[in-house]
Amino acid sequence: MNIVPRLRLGDFSPALALLLSACLGCSGSDEESASGSATSTGTGTSETSTSTGQTSTGETSTGQTSTGETSTGETSSGTDTDANSGIYDDYIKAKAEAICEYSVGCGIAFSLETCVHGWVLIEQSLRTGLSESIDHGSVIFDPEQAEECLDFIRNGACTHAFFANYDDDLTCTSVFSGDRENGAPCTVQQHCSSGVCEWEMCESQCCEGVCVPSAAIGESCASTACASGATCYDNGVENLCIEIASLGEGALCSWYDECSGELVCVGEACTVPPSKGEPCLDSVLCSFTSSCDPETNICVANKGVGESCDPELGLYESLCAGDLHCDYDTLVCTAPAPAGSLCKYFWGCDESSYCDNGLCALLVELGEPCENESCASGYCDEATWTCVEVGTCLI
Numbered sequence: 001m002n003i004v005p006r007l008r009l010g011d012f013s014p015a016l017a018l019l020l021s022a023c024l025g026c027s028g029s030d031e032e033s034a035s036g037s038a039t040s041t042g043t044g045t046s047e048t049s050t051s052t053g054q055t056s057t058g059e060t061s062t063g064q065t066s067t068g069e070t071s072t073g074e075t076s077s078g079t080d081t082d083a084n085s086g087i088y089d090d091y092i093k094a095k096a097e098a099i100c101e102y103s104v105g106c107g108i109a110f111s112l113e114t115c116v117h118g119w120v121l122i123e124q125s126l127r128t129g130l131s132e133s134i135d136h137g138s139v140i141f142d143p144e145q146a147e148e149c150l151d152f153i154r155n156g157a158c159t160h161a162f163f164a165n166y167d168d169d170l171t172c173t174s175v176f177s178g179d180r181e182n183g184a185p186c187t188v189q190q191h192c193s194s195g196v197c198e199w200e201m202c203e204s205q206c207c208e209g210v211c212v213p214s215a216a217i218g219e220s221c222a223s224t225a226c227a228s229g230a231t232c233y234d235n236g237v238e239n240l241c242i243e244i245a246s247l248g249e250g251a252l253c254s255w256y257d258e259c260s261g262e263l264v265c266v267g268e269a270c271t272v273p274p275s276k277g278e279p280c281l282d283s284v285l286c287s288f289t290s291s292c293d294p295e296t297n298i299c300v301a302n303k304g305v306g307e308s309c310d311p312e313l314g315l316y317e318s319l320c321a322g323d324l325h326c327d328y329d330t331l332v333c334t335a336p337a338p339a340g341s342l343c344k345y346f347w348g349c350d351e352s353s354y355c356d357n358g359l360c361a362l363l364v365e366l367g368e369p370c371e372n373e374s375c376a377s378g379y380c381d382e383a384t385w386t387c388v389e390v391g392t393c394l395i
Contacts (some may be wrong), residue, residue, distance in 0.1 A: 088131040091146050091175075096120040098153040103322065106158035107289040110304050110321035114335045117351045118323060129188045130176060139178050139190045146175045160264050160273075160288050161245035164256040168244055173228035184211045196225045215241045231257045262287060274299050291319050303333045328358075 096119035103109035133139035149172040156162040166172060178191040185208055186197035192211035199209025214227040219241055221232035226241035233242040234254060245260045251270045253259055259270035266273075266285060273287050274280050276299050280292035286299040293300045302321040303309060309318045309326035318326035320333035325348045327334040337343065339353040341360045349360035354374050363376035364387050370380040375387035 087143070088134055088141065091141070091143075092123045093120055094146075094150055095123055095153070098150040100323075101154050102156055107302060108321065109323040110302075110333075110335070111323065115323040117336070130190060133188055133191065134176075138180075139176050139188065142175055142177065145171075149175050157261075158288055159262045160256060161259060161261050163288065165244045168228060168231070168257070170229045180211050182211050182213055185209070186211050195228055198224075217241050217243055231255075233258060276301060293319060305333055305335055307333050309333050 093116070096116045097112065099119050100109055100112050100115035103115055104112060109115040130139060134141050152169065152171045153166055156166055173195070176190040177193075178186075179193055180186060180191045181193060184192070186192050186199075187208065189195055189197040191197060194211055194214045196212050196214045197209040198212045212224060215221045215224050215230075215232075216227055217230050220239060221241045222239045226232050229244060230241040231244045232239050233247075236252060242258070244257050247253055247258045247260060247263070247270050249263060249270055249272060251259070252268055253265040253270050254268060256265055259265050262272065263270040264273050264285070265271070271285075273285050275287045276290045278299050279297055280286050280299045281297065286292045290299040290301055292298070300319065303319050303324075304321060305324060307320075308331060309320055310331065311318050311326040311328050318333075320326050324333040324335060325343070326332075327342065327348075329342050334348075336348060336350040337360055338350050339360045339362045341349070342358060343349050343355035343360045349355050353360040353362050355361075356371070356374065361374070364370045364374045365376055366387050366389060368387055369385055370387045371385075372380055374380065377387055377389050379388055380386070381388045
């Protein structure tokens with residue numbers, strides 16, 4: 001069956017949506033993931049995808065499952081798959097809190113309370129299948145490395161480069177590891193010692209892949225993904241792996257993860273964006289902690305709860321902080337609301353509800369009819385359009 005994740009990048013609120021697109025990547029035949037480590041080739045209904053470090057947003061629902069038997073309770077060895085799920089869930093929450101501490105400190109989110117829920121969903125979507133693999137013993141979770149990753153995030157620089165690349169830094173990619181050699185079957189990239197699981201997209205819930213070598217810094221990435229800490233860079237002549245966030249001002253670029261420090265990639269060149277109070281053309285051209293006011297074309301700080309906004313200006317231009325949304329009724333920046341409240345974007349509703357045609361509605365329980373993002377379980381079966389628990393594909 002085809003499983004559709006509830007999370008959609010297009011539903012995020014204005015101030016954070018652009019930053020999320022840098023961090024998570026965009027779908028498209030010619031674009032890389034934000035980490036620069038996911039590539040796809042092929043035509044028709046069959047594609048070959050390679051991933052390392054983190055999953056691109058277009059692959060979370062189908063790219064990490066296997067062609068083997070589907071299990072929902074016990075692994076093939078008889079181990080209870082819920083045995084260690086609490087450890088993983090605790091890490092996901094702690095990481096969301098660390099990201100939100102960083103985001104609030106940098107001024108791109110308004111408060112921890114309104115920020116954490118959305119980031120938990122983001123982390124769960126990016127890590128589909130990891131909890132089951134940890135329970136199964138095919139992926140090792142390192143709690144000490146996890147603490148290092150959390151500290152690394154909390155203390156990160158308030159720059160485009162850090163936000164786009166923290167999850168691809170070795171400090172965080174080393175939290176999960178596997179020991180499968182090249183040629184071994186895999187369902188998530190963390191199964192592989194190389195960090196790269198290559199698979200063909202299929203219509204089944206379970207699409208088995210194979211571990212393949214990764215490319216080191218300085219090596220070609222034309223046919224494989226770069227190792228953790230590196231991104232695939234097109235220098236105009238060939239595709240080579242370079243260190244993430246290593247390009248200086250004026251260097252040729254194509255994505256956020258290539259430029260260093262506060263630089264952003266604009267017009268295929270790493271560029272210093274304007275700061276608060278300086279003229280701008282659009283939100284891409286402002287510093288990390290500010291946005292471009294479309295009415296004045298001046299970079300301004302993101303707005304907090306109760307500050308006036310105009311939702312008609314568009315997704316990126318209402319200027320509310322990333323964990324808020326511009327309320328269509330009150331025309332002020334507003335925190336996520338409970339069922340029955342007006343909404344427009346995913347962040348408009350609290351953790352118990354979703355935005356259904358402009359109104360927050362309670363999440364749908366298992367077995368009930370659903371739309372893509374309406375299930376409490378996070379997954380809607382496209383074949384039956386009912387909410388389901390996702391079966392675990394183990395190999």
